[in-house]
Amino acid sequence: MANVDSGFMGVLEKRLMPLAEMVGKNKYLLTLRDTFAAIMPLLIVGSMFTLIGSFPIQAWTEFLANTTIGAETLASLISVPAMCTVSMMALFVAFLMGYNFAEHEKLDDRLAAGIVSLLAWLLLLPLYTEFTPEGATEAFKVASMPLGWIGSKGVFVAIVSGFLSVKVYGALVHKNLMIKMPEGVPPTVSRAFSALIPMSVTVVCVWIVRVLFTMTPWGDLFTFLYSFLQIPLQNLGGTVFAQAFVYLFAHILWFFGIHGTNITDSVYQPILLTLSAQNQEAIAAGLAAPNIINAQFQSLFATLGGGGSTLSLLVAMLFFCRSDRIQKLAKLSIGPGIFNINEPIIFGLPIVLNPVLLVPFILVPLFNIVTTYGVMAIGLVPITNGVLVPWTTPAIISGFLVSGWQGAVWQAVLLVCGVLIYLPFIKTLDRKYLADQELAKLEESGTSSAIDEIDLDNIDFDF
Known part of the structure; x- marks a missing residue:
């Protein structure tokens, strides 16, 4: 047993939960919360069809592209539910x-x-x-x-x-x-x-x-x-500072329910793709890849599982959280999350407008960017080879395809580090949900009169 009111967890409890309660009483933020909660089923359905249509197996994608039903390909038909849900969000x-x-x-x-x-x-x-x-x-x-x-x-x-x-x-x-x-x-x-x-x-x-x-x-x-x-x-380029700034800006937008990477990629992605092409040309000519920051660096190492590197969060939720709400959502979201589809966790936990998770949601991608840049700069992990792999390719596999076995191992290291960063924050939220869960059980059992006798602040939970 661990005392959650002491140490770092106690600080988070005292600082972040009052802020969460204040947010919970704001009518504008409540409207946003209820709105995005209402479209959760649409996003989940659309994400599932996106996963089916973009499953990173070449034989499968070729089969979908070459199989026709009437005048349309199977790939285009599978994309319709996603277009009618996520694409019309x-x-x-x-x-x-x-x-x-x-x-x-x-x-x-x-x-x-x-x-x-x-x-x-x-x-x-x-x-x-x-x-x-x-x-x-x-x-x-x-x-x-x-x-x-x-x-x-x-x-x-x-x-x-x-x-x-x-x-x-x-x-x-x-x-x-x-x-x-x-x-x-x-x-x-x-x-x-x-x-x-x-x-x-x-x-x-x-x-x-x-x-x-x-x-x-x-x-x-x-x-x-x-x-x-x-x-x-507009003036950002292929530097680690530019990459970090872009992801900081994008994740702040994500926090407010705006697809931040869609906005930043419209300007920044052409730069990254050019840098990737330069890497590919250099390697083809037998030279060393010149650009650490490129499209593969951003999509395969800056985040694992989607914006906020939420695959680490999902692992923390599955193995270290106990509330029914978090466990059920984690089990529902882990499948899409492995393939970098994280709308269910973004809007379902939620991460949007959730001050408890704001810090790790921004910190984990920045940590990934800085540390990955460092290990590539010193040659510990090869610079990505410029090969564009599907964005749904799972971590470990994608790292191997662009940076060899060292890239796969490094992705595993980033995943574990992300879990450690997310853990105290999600445990804080888990404790609140456990308390709410206990209250709900007491009310359902007809013992609500005994609620006042329970000191929920002094309940201990295992990590």
Whole structure:
């Protein structure tokens, strides 16, 4: 037995848990929590199909690509569920933001608030896709729903527009600027008319924002926010400091529910791919690989199991945590996690907006970057060979493919180090969940009157 109120665990308990409680009472953060919890089943389903379609066995991927059903390949058909879930994530978030925020704004018609939020997001969405025909030099704008913005790139706008549109809508509702229907009118019809004026005014306000952005160099709010977030990354290059800064920035975005690596990769990935190509050319010419930082360094060593190097977290959860909530989630997430799909753990634990896990979520990737750079710089582990392996390739295997047996061993070392870093933080969260679990059992057994007699703060648990 160990006293969890002493030493480092006690410090975490005293410092982080009050912060978590404060976060738990904030209506904006609660809305985000409930929204991402609601889309968890969608993300899990989409992740499973992504795993099936991208399983890192060449014979399997070739089979999917060469097998046709009707006019489509099996690979394209398997990708449809992922496209309708993960790739359209912002669409669901846009509706659920308004639906969940309505409760905190004391609005009775949550469905109307969800519709307002979704409508506001759609009004701001650039309804075209740029298309350059083969052989042409000029891009054409084709009227369409742009999939690029409907996915993770559009989540940030969905959050902002959801909060602001429901704020405007709720203010009008609370001022009773509504059409009152006489008694006897069916409730559904009455609610529809009562939402008419607030919804119309909100739409006009959002439309004005849309019009104003058409007069800017960005053209729309989506492009503006996306470009604004990329500014700190424009001058980054292939140095360990650049890699560390990119991952620090990306993981802060991840903490707020934004797919950080999608944003940073749009600017940084071309640089990394160029560096990888230089390595591949040098090795082909019989020379030493010149670039330690490259695409393989980032995808295969900076993180294991996805953003935050959450494979280490999953191992810590499986072998060192005891609460039912964490154990069940770990067992559900370990399969996708091995293949670097970590949305279930990001949004299910959750890591998003969870101050208890913020420090290790950022620290583990930075530790991986700095130490991997060091062992490659001194020649202990070979610099990656520039070969692009599928992003779903599991750790150990991927390390062997790009850096030989030394790369595989080093990935194992990073995995263990990540477990050690995550362990005290996840144990802190596990202790809270165990306490909640104990309270729930007492209430279910009808002994809630004895709850006050239990000193949960002095319960000891094994590591």
